[in-house]
Amino acid sequence: MTSTLPTTAVEAAEETPPRPPRATRGARVREAVAAWTFLSPNLLLLVVFLFVPLAWTVVLSFQRARSFGPAEWAGLENYTRLLGDGVFWRALLNTVVFTVATVPLSVLLGLGLALLLDKALPARGLFRTIVYLPIVVSTLVTSLVGLLMFDESIGILNGLLSDLGIGPVSWQTDGALAMVSVVVMTLWTRVGFAMVIYLAALQDVPEEVLEAAKVDGASPWGTVRHITVPLLRSSTLFLVVVNVIWSFQIFDIVYVMTNGGPGYATTVLVTYAYEEGFGAPRNFGYGATVGVVLFVLTLLITLVQFRVDRRVSGEEA
Amino acid sequence: MPTWLRFGVCTLVAVVFAFPLYAMVVVAFTPREAIFDGGSHLWPTTWTLGNFRNLFDTFPIGTWFANSLVVAGLTTLISVAVNLAAGFALAKLRFPGRTWVFVLVLSTLMVPAQAIMIPQFKIVSGLGLFGLFWAVILPSASTALGVFLARQFMLSIPDELLEAAKMDGCSTFGTFWRVVLPLCKPLVAVMTLLAFMGQWNDFLWPLITLRVPDLYTLPVSLRFLQGQYDADYGGLMAMALMSCLPLLVLFVLLQRYFVAGLARSGIK
Numbered sequence: 001m002t003s004t005l006p007t008t009a010v011e012a013a014e015e016t017p018p019r020p021p022r023a024t025r026g027a028r029v030r031e032a033v034a035a036w037t038f039l040s041p042n043l044l045l046l047v048v049f050l051f052v053p054l055a056w057t058v059v060l061s062f063q064r065a066r067s068f069g070p071a072e073w074a075g076l077e078n079y080t081r082l083l084g085d086g087v088f089w090r091a092l093l094n095t096v097v098f099t100v101a102t103v104p105l106s107v108l109l110g111l112g113l114a115l116l117l118d119k120a121l122p123a124r125g126l127f128r129t130i131v132y133l134p135i136v137v138s139t140l141v142t143s144l145v146g147l148l149m150f151d152e153s154i155g156i157l158n159g160l161l162s163d164l165g166i167g168p169v170s171w172q173t174d175g176a177l178a179m180v181s182v183v184v185m186t187l188w189t190r191v192g193f194a195m196v197i198y199l200a201a202l203q204d205v206p207e208e209v210l211e212a213a214k215v216d217g218a219s220p221w222g223t224v225r226h227i228t229v230p231l232l233r234s235s236t237l238f239l240v241v242v243n244v245i246w247s248f249q250i251f252d253i254v255y256v257m258t259n260g261g262p263g264y265a266t267t268v269l270v271t272y273a274y275e276e277g278f279g280a281p282r283n284f285g286y287g288a289t290v291g292v293v294l295f296v297l298t299l300l301i302t303l304v305q306f307r308v309d310r311r312v313s314g315e316e317a
Numbered sequence: 318m319p320t321w322l323r324f325g326v327c328t329l330v331a332v333v334f335a336f337p338l339y340a341m342v343v344v345a346f347t348p349r350e351a352i353f354d355g356g357s358h359l360w361p362t363t364w365t366l367g368n369f370r371n372l373f374d375t376f377p378i379g380t381w382f383a384n385s386l387v388v389a390g391l392t393t394l395i396s397v398a399v400n401l402a403a404g405f406a407l408a409k410l411r412f413p414g415r416t417w418v419f420v421l422v423l424s425t426l427m428v429p430a431q432a433i434m435i436p437q438f439k440i441v442s443g444l445g446l447f448g449l450f451w452a453v454i455l456p457s458a459s460t461a462l463g464v465f466l467a468r469q470f471m472l473s474i475p476d477e478l479l480e481a482a483k484m485d486g487c488s489t490f491g492t493f494w495r496v497v498l499p500l501c502k503p504l505v506a507v508m509t510l511l512a513f514m515g516q517w518n519d520f521l522w523p524l525i526t527l528r529v530p531d532l533y534t535l536p537v538s539l540r541f542l543q544g545q546y547d548a549d550y551g552g553l554m555a556m557a558l559m560s561c562l563p564l565l566v567l568f569v570l571l572q573r574y575f576v577a578g579l580a581r582s583g584i585k
Contacts, residue, residue, distance in 0.1 A: 028411070030489075031410055031411055031412060031489070032410075032411075032412035032413065034406075034410060034489035034490075035406040035410035035411075035412040035415070036406075036412065038402040038403065038405055038406035038410065038489075038493070039402070039403050039406045039407075039418060041398075041399040041402060041403075041459075042399040042400065042402065042403035042422070042459045042464065043403075043418075045399065045455060045456075045458055045459040046421075046422070046425060046459050048440065048455075049437060049440065049455060049456035049459075050425055050428060050433070050456075050459075052436070052440065053433035053436035053437045053440060054428055054432075054433050054436075056433075056436035056439070056440075057432060057433045057435065057436050060435060060436060068439075068442075113327075113330060116318075116323055116326060116327055116330075117327065121320065121323055121324060121327065122324060123324075123327075124327075126331070127327045127328075127330070127331050129569065129572060130331045130334050130335050131330065131331070131334050132568070132572070132575075132576070133334070133335075133338065133565065133568065134334065134337075134338075135575075135579070136514055136518075136561070136564040136565060136567075136568045136575070137338070137518075137561045137564070137565070138517070138518035138520070138535070138536050138539075138560065138561060138564075139518065139520060139536070140518075140520050140535075140536035140539045140540060140557075140560075141341075141536075141539065141557040141560060141561045142337075144539060144543065144553050144554070144557050145337045145338070145340065145341050145554075145557065146337075147543075147550075148337075148340060148341070148344060148550050148553075148554065149337060149340065151548065151550075153548075154548060154550070156340050156359075185337075188334065188337060191334075193579060196576055196579045196580050197579070197580060199580070200580035220318065245426075245427070245429070248429070249429045249430075249431050251431055251520075251521055252520045252521065256540060256543065270429075270431040270521075273431065273432075273434075274431075274434075274521070277434070277435045278434075278438075278525060284435050284439075287435050288435050288436070291429075291431070291432035291433060291434070291435065292432070294429050294431065294432040295427075295428060295429060295432040295433075298427055298428075298429055298432075299427055302427055
């Protein structure tokens, strides 16, 4: 099993053994030309809309550039400002808090539900469908429904609580509670995906191993903990990596539900970059600098996680 | 864990997960006045189509749906085509640098679109695409996930089939078109669903590039309505319901393909 991430790509690419060299030189050249022709539309799009913008983001971060005005070199000005910018640090902290709250919960809840819904159960298909449904609901709908739930004055949750005689909860004016509301709606959209991945992986857990554990007198919980969960390790790694990346890139739900507020209590890196670049400041240079930070962090996190994974699998071997 | 307990826990989970969607439907059909009454509204006292009527009377709902359909449709078409072609080259053709092209394509997974949106915006404007649907379509057409899925699927097609086609004088394109593609129907179904869903639901990039209401796609129009309606959740939920209904129906009908696609994005 390989995950979609590049560290394993080299191994994946070598799955097919090279064809014995019986093709003539001309045939090989023709095949290479055909291959590049097939690749070219894709690579062209990637270069124009991804690699050039990536390089340009780095360039912009060293420039003074507002909207479409002329850009001039600014050296490290943007980065110096970043270091002393309280809002940036707050956004970074919030992003980390959001990530720490959403990633373990998404993965654990997904695992728990997959274990519950793996074996035969009445209405199992219906249960699965209900947990999957939020995956296909757009983040905008999720956010607006989130507002409907968490609206302080006329929202559904406070309505239900007031029926129970509990006073209005300040979901929107209390910073920590606003963060909770964003986390809850994010989990709603993500747990289904983790469950899909785990359910697929559970198909590969050999029945005999579980039977053997039972015969040896292992408790059901012990079997899950010491046999099933370790066997699902590569899925867990994949889920942790993609969930961390998604959490670091969170934008839609925060932007619509809280717009970073109250104050800067839920401002995250991308809402801050958007605000700087496309909001009133129209500061392309500074917005790009936040973008560079986002990119570097994404890269670092992925590398660290693969490092950890290598070490863990090394110990097991 | 006994089955009855498992069933109980699952029922509870299902209620929690279904609740937001249920609330959306109820509020969409609840009269405006009732929403501000205070207390909870888990069932409308009187059902009304007023929220929908008001939407259609006030806003270009049809245009927004058509925009979303055109944008998501064209993106899907182009995306499936270019990703299938690239996947074919990476799975079935031999050329120097193949491994590195594949690694390069996969590495794009680590570039957050949000990190590069400012230069992307400049490039799109520079190409004269600003204010056109192409500004949304072209940057999202090539996806690492699409190429990856195509390549992995095509690896399982036996080389002998391709060799035989070649012996019969098929060109590389002919082999791709007449031999490989017909075997890829499940793959194309999965790629189509994922690409369509991604673009139908995408928000940030269309928000940046489509600045006039006549060009809005559904998610951008929802953001726009949020400003227009303030706290009138009736209208908002009516629009939210309509905008996610096509995908919800599609999902329930084609769940097998969706789930296969999502699962394959993680393993194998």
